[in-house]
Amino acid sequence: MEDCNVNIKVKQIFTEYLEKNGHRKTPERFAILDKIYSIDGHFSIEQLQNSMEDSKFRVSRATIYNTLTLLLDAALVIKHSFDNSSQYEKSYNIQTHHHLICTECGKVKDFKSDDLRKNIEHIRLPRFTMTHYSLYMYGICSDCKRIKTIKRKKQKQKE
Amino acid sequence: MEDCNVNIKVKQIFTEYLEKNGHRKTPERFAILDKIYSIDGHFSIEQLQNSMEDSKFRVSRATIYNTLTLLLDAALVIKHSFDNSSQYEKSYNIQTHHHLICTECGKVKDFKSDDLRKNIEHIRLPRFTMTHYSLYMYGICSDCKRIKTIKRKKQKQKE
DNA sequence: GTCAGTGCAAACTTTTTGCAACTAC
């Protein structure tokens, strides 16, 4: 599917969602949706607001929070609660991916694996209907591992 | 392994960790470790502090945050960043489990599956060494699903 | 015209920080 079609499609979904739930179709809401679907990967509330201001469309924090709540409910956005900072992500037509989080430097890397995805999606759950999931894998990235190894060697030389 | 042994063992691990990193072995730190390993399942900072006060051991917020940082680093505690609320959990000698989170009522249920655990643990990761992981599965629990179905039926009767 | 939605600022919650007093070493 082309990017253009995705943008049209999510606008359609959001419009239907708003109508169905008796919400108004304000320009702010569609501007936020547009901006979110122009961002690849994660973003914070602050990044989103700054990015909107760069595009000369000023919206208040309150409106951003309000709209994100709607988009989450409409399943057009996913929320990640990483260590103290909420990160959001567009979710329509996006390949499910997993997160590698380095406990040293805090960097988050996406990791795609269809095998893993299928394994998780096909598991039988007791009295529960899964709509989506988030997998966070913590550990040490190769960069930090290298730095640690160098440090350890220096330590040994001292001893 | 018996509970008693676990308590002794984690104290040992924590002692070694503190010594290795040049930290002091204060009574507060061991009291917090003790309390955490007496709690089954998740707990918030507030719950932990209240629980400690019930046991007549008063510690400040700052000390709890400080000690939790150490325990996380020592891999004796796991942190979950659920929607806006940080939850912690003891991790030594605890069977890895997954989380079913209801998007309606917010309840979190643990879900154990060795198959799933093995699948996740054995996946090959690019330039990354995993130490642990968290899987959050979002959806609707059977209770909320029932309520939703009833609501839908009532809606239909009206129409 | 009406009322949901917006912007703004204040309030609230959770976590971090600065500092004086304390204590493990």
Added chain:
DNA sequence: GTAGTTGCAAAAAGTTTGCACTGAC
């Protein structure tokens, strides 16, 4: 004795709320 740690209170960061004004319907 000294430097790391604690408790307290203040500050910071993130999110929610109250209210007057605006604009989608």
